[in-house]
Amino acid sequence: MILLIDNYDSFSYNLYQLIGAVEPDIKVVRNDECTLEEIAEVIAPQFAETDLDTVTTIVKRYYEQDTWKADLIFEKESFELLEDILEDAGELNEHVSYEDLVTTEYAAKAAEK
DSSP: OOOEESSHHHHHHHHHHHTTTTOEEEEEEETTSHHHHHHHHGGGGTTSSSOOHHHHHHHHHHHTOOSSSSOOOOOHHHHHHHHHHHHHHHOOSSOHHHHHHHHOOOHHHHHHH
């Protein structure tokens, strides 16, 4: 099963149509109508070696870190949060300037439509 979180936009609808052409087993939930536990239950089979409680904890952590976005614009605060998470995990040796690495021009234009 594929979980598709609908952000009330045409992109979600188009993605549903595209995925549905190859994989008809899709569960669509509105971004404000599902619980973190429900999301964990749907994705848990993809992590067979991990128990449901652990998957639920991971999903909650992503939510609490504000990792999920309502739009495609990668804000500076989100970028810095990601850098902090990677640094805390020992995966990032030095921070990079947001302005040097991230371009939001195209995402901002898409959000206007």
